[in-house]
Amino acid sequence: MNKIIYLDNSATTPTRKEVLKETQKYFLKQFGNPSSFHSVGLESKKAINKARKKISKILNCEEEEIIFTGSGTESINLAIKGIAFREILKGKRGHFITQKTEHDAVIQTMKWLEKMGFRTTYINVDKKGIIKLNELKTAIKKDTLLVSIMYANNETGVIQPIQKISKICKEKKVLFHTDACQGAEYLLLNTKKLGIDMMTINGSKIYGFKGTGALYKKKEIKIEPLIHGGNHEFGLRSGTENVPGIIALAKALELAEKEKKIENKRLTKLKNYMINKIKKEISFSKLNGSTKRLPNNINFSFFGIEGESTLLLLNEKGIMVSTGSACSSQSLEPSHVLTAMGIKHEIAHGSIRFSLGKFTTKKDIDYTIKELKKIVKNLRKISPIWNKKTGLIKK
Amino acid sequence: MNKIIYLDNSATTPTRKEVLKETQKYFLKQFGNPSSFHSVGLESKKAINKARKKISKILNCEEEEIIFTGSGTESINLAIKGIAFREILKGKRGHFITQKTEHDAVIQTMKWLEKMGFRTTYINVDKKGIIKLNELKTAIKKDTLLVSIMYANNETGVIQPIQKISKICKEKKVLFHTDACQGAEYLLLNTKKLGIDMMTINGSKIYGFKGTGALYKKKEIKIEPLIHGGNHEFGLRSGTENVPGIIALAKALELAEKEKKIENKRLTKLKNYMINKIKKEISFSKLNGSTKRLPNNINFSFFGIEGESTLLLLNEKGIMVSTGSACSSQSLEPSHVLTAMGIKHEIAHGSIRFSLGKFTTKKDIDYTIKELKKIVKNLRKISPIWNKKTGLIKK
Amino acid sequence: MKFEGQDWFYSKKVKEHFLKPKNVLKNKSEIKNYNGYGKVGNMKCGDIMEMWIKIEKGIIKKCKWKTWGCASAIASTSMLSIIITEKGGMKINDALKITGKEITKRLGGLPQIKIHCSVLGDEALKEAIKDYESKNNL
Amino acid sequence: MKFEGQDWFYSKKVKEHFLKPKNVLKNKSEIKNYNGYGKVGNMKCGDIMEMWIKIEKGIIKKCKWKTWGCASAIASTSMLSIIITEKGGMKINDALKITGKEITKRLGGLPQIKIHCSVLGDEALKEAIKDYESKNNL
């Protein structure tokens, strides 16, 4: 049978062998609880301190500004609700701002805060998926507590102008959190240069461990913890530290940082090769989202066909891709990301995300396109909305 | 140098080799996101479903009644705050009950809910550390939302009469959650026989992974999630599932269940041997807590000496123990667990917890007692509160 | 890592019909051989279905279709086209009684979230029958 | 797993003094050789310290102590007993100026949470000096 061609690295990555190897002894031998006072405990403590230091160097921040959590989602919830609960305890509410193509971790948290009495604003994006900065400027009100805008989108890889956003937030004196889960592997993570107040990263997208994440938070920002207990992580996230997971996160981030330049170059080339080849070989195919995108993301709509069918037929050939984000792949609505970009439903439904990774080769791409061509052709044959000349039949 | 004798298994356990082995492929090869629609994703989904099934069989409950989380602390927070937020969204508050020797994960969560406008009651324990059931009965009010009482205590191993408590709660029609983090390895986990509504377990105490936990919750109980996002875990705990961690939890619990009977017997014998030997060989030493305790827990106070010093001198001999719980080992206050049992400060400060484990042998115990004897003797020599005839000088 | 197609979201039967759908309309020119036509679905939900049937003496003798949609939409149309034409064809009255449930059952079940796709098939069929009846003033 | 005592919560100096405390009072019968006595601390915080000093011509010549408490309490008493008796002994006035900070420094630092333990030592010393002065009507 075929080899597996995994083009779903934006959904999750495997753990790198180097990363897994580095953690083994923390499972079996150096397994102490970092809060234990004896040597076995102190070694664990030292190990997570070292990990914290590594990450703080990459993020150009202090060690106490890194809070380890159990996922990207948790970090995002901590950043946003941490501010919200602080206000609730003061008997106050307030206003949050985000934008329409955020991950559900942000959107659903906002929706919940609405039920808790907060106001929210979802800024629009343009056709390319980039936030409308003017709208952002006017949306910021006196009681705006936090702006949360993602670094790079999980479906399209579109990169938001973080530095411009942070400048606006600084001028308006409002806090700015960015969800960098997708960006961490490829983009600048220097928090000072980015000018951000809080940032979420996670391990499952950067060849680390699933179930790991971190929140960078400037130390002068006061937030309430979501998880109370033994006062771990500076009192902001209690629970015995996931020592191997933390070490994996630091190692993965370190490797990513080291290889960033070369990997970005290699993947950008591969990405452009694939985009051009698809455009050339498959008629009525449309790249969704700006070209200001991650080096590993390719999101195409193929007119007249539907994403899930395409995904499953590619799967039959050993090619793993995604429609929209992994999380929403089992829902019926078209991707909220693509519709926010003004893409028509019938085209949004035909979108496929190819997310390349560390192990993707040109050969993989060639094979994928070869199979994709046949699949698109066959699905169009049975499609009632497909028209050879116009792409889609007129309604 | 010496071999390490790890007698701090209540703080955390190593990961068992069998458990770690079972998870390896989920890091490297079968690493898909369980929400992905392709085969690599579906295999992960299948794997966590299998893990859920395993656990639900041990707990004698349905699969949808297991919610995977990132720690024992998180599960506890979810159980308690999940109820609290549900009430808040209805514009209501209410009353929670717990008891005085709970883990900080419960105590600090309760303290926070007080700030959010809830009332709380902390039931007293008797000298042996066992909850006063009469107090519990009268404490339950019309607006009591939840009773949360631990299964077994982390410092003393004292086991609470869960079935009696669940009977009281049933009669009074109030929900009952139990923190079974310490009990899971050794005690009955059949939720139907226990008669409980919610139960917390975690991986770090049962030879699984750190950073893993689960909450059993009867499916008819409505709670709000703490972490919002892609609607994982039946919408109650979002975030990409920690596939290896979940598999580790299931495997660890399965092994514990299988070996429970034999291990309990072996450890009970070892425990009694150690208790008797300490009593015989070290004068003015006092076992803290009821004999209705976990088979692996020995908590002794040695009159006239202080815990941290004892711990560090044992550490010099390669023996890892704890004073009070790992979490509070770096605080100055004497253990809240021992003081709740009416133990005087000077005696509480002299307490040491020896928590045995799967790898503890009789030889380890003999060596420990030999060294302990010398250490106690030396510390008493320099102690201003020690008196050879009376144990402690009269103040 | 070798791929052996181990895992699949749907039943074996769905897979079969999705990978090799039966009774697809191959060519527009065939349409003239059919006397009932229906089209249902919408762009937002991501499935649209067209169906052509040939009715003779109150019995559906042939059925062709085209579907834009997910695997279960494709498979359930394919299955429906078989149900109504197998064993010499189905009487109109019986065909009108076909429900999504029946199609789902013949497919070996569908995930909860996909049940609506099988409903689409029987709606297209009803439309086609209505079309036939109105054309024939029935 | 081999134990090589790799890790230690405190500084090397603290470890040294904790493992081999200096100037501990060995025997109650020695007390008569000292002319100043102080006792501080409380049971709740878990440390109590007794100190005996021998003052000659305004200079502390000898110091003995007993401590119930954590490693840093033991080490800082031990260190204090050395500071005030080294180089022929310390003048009372200088001894009264000793702060926890100085003791901590000589110990190579203490964790934040343990700073209070070193404060205890200088308080015991002050008590002992007070005792000496009141006995001698100074």
Ligand SMILES: Cc1ncc(COP(=O)(O)O)c(C=O)c1O
């Ligand atoms: C009784 C008890 N409850 C809760 C916890 C918290 O578990 P975790 O550290 O996995 O969050 C622990 C252990 O620390 C415990 O012993």
Ligand SMILES: Cc1ncc(COP(=O)(O)O)c(C=O)c1O
């Ligand atoms: C942009 C973005 N934010 C947040 C998350 C959530 O991360 P996790 O699944 O680790 O909670 C993801 C991935 O699922 C993501 O792609």
